Amino acid sequence: xxxxxxxxxxxxxxxxxxxxxxxxxxxxxxxxxxxxxxxxxxxxxxxxxxxxxxxxxxxxxxxxxxxxxxxxxxxxxxxxxxxxxxxxxxxxxxxxxxxxxxxxxxxxxxxxxxxxxxxxxxxxxxxxxxxxxxxxxxxxxxxxxxxxxxxxxxxxxxxxxxxxxxxxxxxxxxxxxxxxxxxxxxxxxxxxxxxxxxxxxxxxxxxxxxxxxxxxxxxxxxxxxxxxxxxxxxxxxxxxxxxxx
Numbered sequence: 001x002x003x004x005x006x007x008x009x010x011x012x013x014x015x016x017x018x019x020x021x022x023x024x025x026x027x028x029x030x031x032x033x034x035x036x037x038x039x040x041x042x043x044x045x046x047x048x049x050x051x052x053x054x055x056x057x058x059x060x061x062x063x064x065x066x067x068x069x070x071x072x073x074x075x076x077x078x079x080x081x082x083x084x085x086x087x088x089x090x091x092x093x094x095x096x097x098x099x100x101x102x103x104x105x106x107x108x109x110x111x112x113x114x115x116x117x118x119x120x121x122x123x124x125x126x127x128x129x130x131x132x133x134x135x136x137x138x139x140x141x142x143x144x145x146x147x148x149x150x151x152x153x154x155x156x157x158x159x160x161x162x163x164x165x166x167x168x169x170x171x172x173x174x175x176x177x178x179x180x181x182x183x184x185x186x187x188x189x190x191x192x193x194x195x196x197x198x199x200x201x202x203x204x205x206x207x208x209x210x211x212x213x214x215x216x217x218x219x220x221x222x223x224x225x226x227x228x229x230x231x232x233x234x235x236x237x238x239x240x241x242x243x244x245x
Contacts, residue, residue: 025142025171030077031191034140034175056133056180056187056233059104062097063131064090065122067138068111078141078211080172086219090137093223102230107131126181135226136177139218141211144169147202154202166202170214171195174222187233192225194218 066082087108097103113125126134145168153159172194178187194217198210 023144023146025144025169026077027171027173030140030142030171030173031175033077034138034173056230057182058102058234059098060102060132061105061107061130062094062103063107063109063126063129063134064094065109065114065125065134065136066111067117067136078143080139080141080211080215082137082139086215089216089219090223093220093227096227097230100231100234102234103133122179123181132180132182134179134181136179137174137222138176139172139174139215141170141172141215143207143211144171145205145207148199151202159201160203161201163201164199166205167197167199168205168207168210169195169197170207170210172211172214172218174218176222176226188229190222190226190229192218192222194221 064087066087068082091106091108094103094106098106107129109125109129109131113128114121122134122136125131145166147154147165148167149165150159150163151165153163154165159165174192176190178190179185180187194214196210196213196217198205198213
């Protein structure tokens with residue numbers, strides 16, 4: 001009995017020390033990583049803007065390119081893949097731009113179309129697809145996993161499977177860059193985020209599922225924000241200059 005207590009006490013101590021409110025998310029680090037990854041088209045002033053094509057003159061053919069670049073994982077920050085269903089989810093939101101006669105068509109650039117993601121290659125792909133305005137979309141996720149008081153039951157076999165002692169929070173941030181290929185003008189970056197949480201037994205909680213839910217919520221938030229942004233630019237064209245530079 002004494003030997004058993006000697007084994008149990010260290011386990012309880014470790015379990016108690018793991019009970020916390022979590023470390024939270026380093027949004028500054030995530031934004032920094034996204035900014036570096038989207039800084040691949042060399043934003044600058046338009047070279048020879050033409051009056052025949054003012055910024056975002058529409059209805060235009062909108063191209064969407066989902067950035068896919070790898071970077072070293074730092075702590076809980078994850079680079080994720082864009083699935084076909086997720087791309088369709090965003091395009092469904094953007095379809096409102098057709099109803100508003102802002103975009104006449106929306107085209108998703110296939111991944112093999114752009115390999116090095118240089119400014120020149122992006123322009124060539126846009127011209128090949130007849131794209132007037134190109135939207136680059138990038139995303140990054142983070143997971144914050146910690147235990148709560150129910151984790152005290154984890155040393156028991158049944159507790160590890162049934163006790164809701166693990167809390168998993170996920171954050172997904174989307175960053176975008178809008179490029180009017182006709183005038184070589186860039187719009188303000190648009191950002192949106194989504195969060196999700198699950199609580200359950202340690203052996204059953206899957207970080208991937210929580211991050212996926214946060215990603216879907218971020219896509220919904222970004223779609224609504226971006227559509228409203230373009231609507232405001234359309235309204236502003238009749239008054240003050242748009243935010244494109």
